[in-house]
Amino acid sequence: MAGRRRGATWSAFEVRGFRMLWLAGLLSVAGDQLARVALSILVFQRTGSAALSAATYALSMLPALVSGALLSWLADRFPRRRVLVVCDVVRAALVALMAVPAVPLPLLAALLVLVQLAEAPFSAAQGAVLPELLGARYEAGQAVQQVTTQLCLVLGFAVAAFVVTGVGAHAALAIDAATFAVSALLIRAGLGRHPPPAAEPDVVVATWWRRSWRRVAAGAVVVGKDRTLGTLVWLGWLALFTVVPEGLAVPFAHQVGAGGGWIGVLLAAEPAGAVAGALLLRLVARPVRVRALGVLAVGTAAPLAAYWTQPDLGTALALLFVSGLCSAYQVTAGATFVQLSPPPVRGRALGFARTGMIAGQGLGVVAGGLLAQLAGPATAIAWAGTAGALVALAAAAAWSRRRPDAVSAALPAEA
Template structure:
């Protein structure tokens, strides 16, 4: 990592965070992930524009967005166990190669929309085992630097989202939707090469045989057995259960994202402000992550419940039907508090048994995706009846109440003892 970037991170309160870059494997995984995030931003905008241009239907354009989430409900449950069954580098590279090939086909102008939708589903199916393998390998690479690495990923990913929302539409308009999809395919290909040449094999911690599953079991039975193994591991440890609960609160705070377009129309803002509304929460998350890195880990762990409440509470102000400026401020504050997810996620991974870490991650992420999809659907239905601001306010109120219960549960988990049980920070 160069000195200027390191000094910049330290100057913004990220003391010690740059140490994660001392690990070569982390640099490879970080850069590969960043390439994929940047490419995916282009692809999402490209597909939305492409579908709207071909059909003129806002409903079909929204359905395309839903297709980027729904397959994860299946793959997160049925495919995440691959990260604990095969060498993790092999899983990462295979998923990237599959996605590169599928998106390359999507980039061909002659591909009809139904086939493109089917290919998009397959692309998203490959995301879950990739994320599970990535999440499982990082603790092995970083050890005591793990949360520092998580903070780096959070900040840079959120910055990619902020810049992506602002720039993707201009890029797609400039080069065309199909060219943007080709760029996304290239990012997956480059990521695969980086991981294959720069990352160690990282065999799974078990003997490679699915626990308790006989060799003659069908793939379907084996998959569900692995799903159950992840769920059981979480249920057996109340600390993991509560951390999952804290993570799944995102189902409430994702509602403003799903209602950005109708809310912008409600307050009389033009289409250009939609990207700003979408970028406000990720921008706040970046600021929150930078601030949290100034605080010692025991205090961060203790604060998880309070910050979870703080993520939803600002949305309650939407009951007052705020204007555009106030809404941006509320979303920014909500995003700042949402940075607790970095510490919650890092704590969850470090407490998960290594032999089932991929499966516990798959279980947690599947639930989060399911919750976010449910939140967007219910928020949209309520917005149809009462308006987008009221729907966001209702989601914030419900989220704050559930977060209060989660915060009380976390206090009973003895956060100081949890923090003491984690590997020492480097």
Template sequence: MAATKPARLPGRHRRVPERQATYGEVIAVPEFRALWLGQVFSLLGDQLAQVALAILVYSRTQSALATAAVYALTYLPPILGGPLLSGLADRYPRRRVMLICDVLRALLVALMAVPGMPLGVLCALVFGVVLIGAPFSAARAALLPEILEGDRYVIGSALQNMTNQALQMLGFVAGGALIAAMGPYRALALDAATFLASALCILAGVRRRPSPASGDSGKPSVWAMTKAGARLVFGDSRLRTLVLFAWLCGFYVLPEGIAAPYAAALSDDPAAVPTVTGLLMAAMPTGTVLGAFLFSRFVTPSGRLHVMGWMAMLSCAPLAVCAVRPPLAVVLALWVLSGIGGAYQLAANAAFVRCVPSSSRGQAFGLVQSGLLAAQGIGILIGGAAAQELGPEPVVALAGAAGLVAAALLTALWAKHRSDVISASRGEPGT
């Protein structure tokens, strides 16, 4: 008598086929277009403002230290106030938080554009503008998964990331020429207008949603939400690993912070140093744009989570080759390759969204972003001090080697949680 095959229960052991989203269908979402257009306006204005501030402060003080100190103010506020203020994105409607932040930033930048503003007041205004950006960024990051679901979120994140990097490259190339034509004060006034343009895009294109905490009997305090967010992020081994993947950028962004001395070490002609510096600073953003496009377009959602660790190692490994002091063309290729590896952040970001409850995303993203800025700032600061003693090439190589070791350890930790997150990304029951 032949053995009978057991009946298959409906839905049991059935793998949901993966579907990759396209850039076209993501851009077709009206709410995403509104957020994206607002991002373009804000980033263009911010690039102009950064160059304008550097020129304005240096022309007044003739001090490189004062100019660098004002630039450092773009890192300090989110590190200090980001974890607290980011909770506002979970306490109040996220659309309202973004609108208020844009209007407040427009007012503060407009004050910066007043000719003759004292340097101390100018620094305070810069601090305020960047600080208010923390809850805005947290609200936008938490809102995006509600607008784009599944793989659309990854494609939308990739598009935003590529836009960010492309506008940075454009700012490096065109910012100085525009400031020369219009002057720093007009550039700051234009930056104020871009914040208003961003607010109008959000007002017209993003629909109202209730506060994530609206179902609660009483809204918790900001401090209570901060502590709860920290417990959520660092008390879950999956989230803790993903956060450390995000903070790994402290190793591979270090070369950008010492691009000028690296250019001087590569070039015998002092007149060529500015050009070489620009090429070096543009290399990693170029790789990031290329990597984000290839990674999001041609790798399946589960495939991204499988190779995330290897991509993280790729973001650091090429930098270690700088120990042999290769020529400029090779250095540029290595830095572009490092930027391509940095596309792993798309997979880490998508996995993080999967594991964080919607009601806590604003606080969680704010904590990660604050740590991200701290990792970048501290990495660049340590790299600059070490390059003063050892030279730029060995410092970049050491950063790459240390980052490679850290990425390998994180990859081993990630292997314990990867299958659960992949199951969730395929639509199977799970976390």
């Protein structure tokens, strides 16, 4: 049984379009880790401020508040390959500008915001294409993406600090720009057009602004009317608490007296746990995975509450690994959400969910940075873990009322 399940997990690679999207995504993830570490270290070295370092990290998330609302509908209006390629080309050009050494920090921050504005339509288009490509293999494909992306995060974070130290922050940004360019080429060559589903006719007298918000609101309305989808979104948005250690990795390493190289190890600990958790979850039946969503959500936040003890580096790494191990529930939660969303508004519904998650993570990192400035990084992480565990308990109770076994039975059969 376990052997058949492992074979089904990797069967997504039989689909050429998936292989291209997968490889393009890994390139972009690897480059992004270089850019994030480079900017965080650069700001902390120049300012010595935990709040500003966290705020810089959060700039890779907060623009989703605007881009998701205004731009994710593009995935349901234009051919999805075109959306993916254009977003990558735009991001490659902007990051290339960031790599110019003469660019001051305020302009770097502004360019980073523009880069992230392109994330919402890219993610919405990617999320809408995958179910079409994979069909019954969709959750297997999601698991593959989660495992390999987290592995890329582990390796990327582990070496990013050394790379930034060796080649410099601006060279690291140039590498990031190159990954977006290669991603665009892969998607253009390896993915079909994937035209969007027939859209509802526009009202001629409506302004572009109203039309944009109406399209996005359609996804929010779908989620709001379906309690199961709403609870799945709630479970996903718990990441706003558990992302805080990531945003505070640089000041926490400074607090415990760790060298610069340990910043990457701190950032890699949670993704390493997520890889292990995703592999373990694929060994059990889907009804068990769906039923365990609430328990694992609590297990993701609870270890961070142990930061009240002001842990040393080794203990912190262990806590982050356990948190990541439980966070693998996000694979099943995300796949279940997509498969239950109506296809005509799937791109917008997914854009709404991802927008809230990314924006929530950005706000969580900013709040954690401000608290760290006042009470220290470890205390800020402890507050995030305690609050996250309490909210996760409420989400777990709500999920148990959604009858997880019935939800699992309503999903398409696994490949």
